[in-house]
Amino acid sequence: MIDYKPKALVVYAGDNDLGDGRNPEEIFIFFQQLMVKVNIRFGNLPCYFISLKPSIHRWHIADQFRYTNNLIESEIIKLHGNWKFIDVFKKMLDKSGHPNPSLYDYDGLHLSEEGYRLWTESVKEKLG
Template sequence: MKKIVFLFVLALLSSVGVIGYSIATGMQKAASDDPRVWEDDIAALESSWADAPTGGIVFVGSSSIRLWHTLEADMAPLPVIQQGFGGARVNDVAHYLERLVLAYEPASVVIFIGTNDINVSDNPASAVPIISSTVENIVDRILLQDANTQIYYIAITPTIMSWDKWTEVQAANAAVRAMCQIGSRCEFIATADLFLDAAGEPNKKLYQFDGLHLSTEGYELWTRRIKPLLEMR
């Protein structure tokens, strides 16, 4: 049943233009356990940021990072490097960490991953320990390069499309939050309070047509929550 629903969503997205097709392609790659399916995407990111200076702020993760078209303007004058690729799972980011993050010797790293691990799994609960342990590995590797790097993990967002998996999302967020609390260089950024309405459900105006990715208003809320933290460093 899950595969039928997944294929239906892919068909729906593919039918609504370039943006929808791009999202659908990312979702299709997200179903693969082989990080190498992203090689072309990673090479394109490397080319886009070939002249980026070191010591900036790397935003890395899945399509919510890639589709943040106003990221540079929203974070200005902070120097950002946008390393999002749609459909990314935690193991994909871990596999390409050297090329996406470490190569830029960042002062700070902002991470948003985990959504796709839960969405593509036949057993969403099984994705929770994978998310937690892999994010911990990513954090450790970043700090191994430079122990002064500040790392931020943006909580997995409650979404309309994945609302039936909210229990698993909360569990994954709690696990990463607990991991971040152990050290002083990793900060968990909670966001559920921003995206849930008075009834405790996802606020529709904060999402795009697919009920998964953020709208302009959604990114504005992310900016208000994230930018002040980065400015403090």
């Protein structure tokens, strides 16, 4: 990406890491390292972090996803910098507080077309 000059950066990361057994603190450290590397490479570029999503397949570790999101969102707020947090987690839950099945593919992990529409709207809303 040496010659790449983006107008903004949108990042989604950490879902598979937690699913593979890493802990929220590790994901947070990875995020902090990413912030530093992006700043060195791109300067004060507008950056957006899409929250880790809930999923039917990984619902048994939903608290780890919530905690990771909280760590990252708190860091973004604390730094008052060029990063913004896009919360899709809450938007993907149904009225009972569980993942809305219509937003997922048959595997209960990947997004359905409806799930991607929700993400698209969420990102566009934050990009303003």
